[in-house]
Amino acid sequence: MASEYRPERPSLAVQRQSPELKQPTGACESSSDDLFEWAITEALFAKPLSLFLTAWAGHIPFLFALFKLSKPRNYVELGVQYGGSFVAACSAAARYDIGTSCFGIDNWQGDRHSRSYDGDDEFRKLSEYLKRHFPTAVLHRKDFSDALQTFEDGTIDILHFDGLHTLEAIQRDFADWRPKLSRRGIALFHDISLREAEFGVWKFWDRLKTSCRTIEFYHSAGLGVAFVGPDQTPAVNRLLSQWETNDPFREFFRTTCEHIGRELPDRMMATLPAPQPSKVRRLLRPIKRFAKRLAMVGSAGSGK
Numbered sequence: 001m002a003s004e005y006r007p008e009r010p011s012l013a014v015q016r017q018s019p020e021l022k023q024p025t026g027a028c029e030s031s032s033d034d035l036f037e038w039a040i041t042e043a044l045f046a047k048p049l050s051l052f053l054t055a056w057a058g059h060i061p062f063l064f065a066l067f068k069l070s071k072p073r074n075y076v077e078l079g080v081q082y083g084g085s086f087v088a089a090c091s092a093a094a095r096y097d098i099g100t101s102c103f104g105i106d107n108w109q110g111d112r113h114s115r116s117y118d119g120d121d122e123f124r125k126l127s128e129y130l131k132r133h134f135p136t137a138v139l140h141r142k143d144f145s146d147a148l149q150t151f152e153d154g155t156i157d158i159l160h161f162d163g164l165h166t167l168e169a170i171q172r173d174f175a176d177w178r179p180k181l182s183r184r185g186i187a188l189f190h191d192i193s194l195r196e197a198e199f200g201v202w203k204f205w206d207r208l209k210t211s212c213r214t215i216e217f218y219h220s221a222g223l224g225v226a227f228v229g230p231d232q233t234p235a236v237n238r239l240l241s242q243w244e245t246n247d248p249f250r251e252f253f254r255t256t257c258e259h260i261g262r263e264l265p266d267r268m269m270a271t272l273p274a275p276q277p278s279k280v281r282r283l284l285r286p287i288k289r290f291a292k293r294l295a296m297v298g299s300a301g302s303g304k
């Protein structure tokens with residue numbers, strides 16, 4: 001959307017070749033309270049392989065936790081653009097080694113809430129990036145409605161709606177795609193906090209959340225998470241029952257996701273791989289030469 005999306009291109013994004021793409025061994029399942037909390041904490045501090053700047057960045061830590069707890073067999077994203085949220089999903093699937101198939105759908109033509117961008121160029125760059133790093137991920141360059149027949153009914157575990165954000169558009173997209181959700185189905189909706197004219201996801205969300213179990217965040221334009229399918233994994237059910245019955249947990253979890261999400265771009269920068277010692281020596285050489293010259297000038301000036 002115009003006010004939030006910076007026209008950041010994959011080549012300009014924060015890139016990070018992560019040695020930690022896979023979770024550390026010993027990261028665990030939810031067999032006790034401590035382990036459950038650790039499982040969530042580990043996920044919230046995980047990072048995507050690259051961060052292509054997007055208004056969605058603040059929700060990436062939660063996305064990792066969601067992948068870890070729900071182990072989706074597939075993830076479908078409606079509205080990919082530069083790939084910020086899509087690459088995060090591919091990274092989460094790789095980290096937890098859960099065999100998730102990731103599909104991204106976009107016509108790469110932009111819409112009236114996204115700034116205009118060069119769709120051909122962005123599609124090409126993202127396709128090349130995915131081929132290198134996540135070769136099993138699939139992009140469909142189509143209108144959402146034309147991609148419907150690609151997926152069987154009842155098969156999608158996580159369906160992420162992030163196309164045009166008017167009320168009419170989200171109602172139409174959800175009506176079209178709702179039958180595709182599996183019995184474990186989870187739907188994500190970005191921009192539930194934006195109430196300016198034209199943005200209508202919040203109205204849609206206010207109605208939807210009376211009909212199923214949900215989690216919601218207000219930062220980074222807001223994210224609604226609807227657990228539409230009746231057969232969620234035990235770990236997801238556990239998160240939901242904490243969310244629904246434990247007020248301090250809910251506040252803690254929401255605030256933690258928000259803070260960690262906001263800091264993600266900084267943490268990505270902070271963990272760029274350390275330069276090799278030989279490179280450091282090369283970089284230091286002119287500084288050392290300069291220091292030597294300074295010392296010589298200094299000693300000449302002091303008459304020594």
Ligand SMILES: C[S@@+](CC[C@H](N)C(=O)[O-])C[C@H]1O[C@@H](n2cnc3c(N)ncnc32)[C@H](O)[C@@H]1O
Nearest residue numbers: 054056079081084085106107110143144163164
């Ligand atoms: C908000 S951006 C997606 C941002 C992305 N999820 C991220 O966080 O980095 C919305 C994208 O949806 C696409 N879009 C909107 N309506 C569409 C439709 N009906 N069919 C295909 N693509 C659509 C636009 O081309 C635009 O690239």
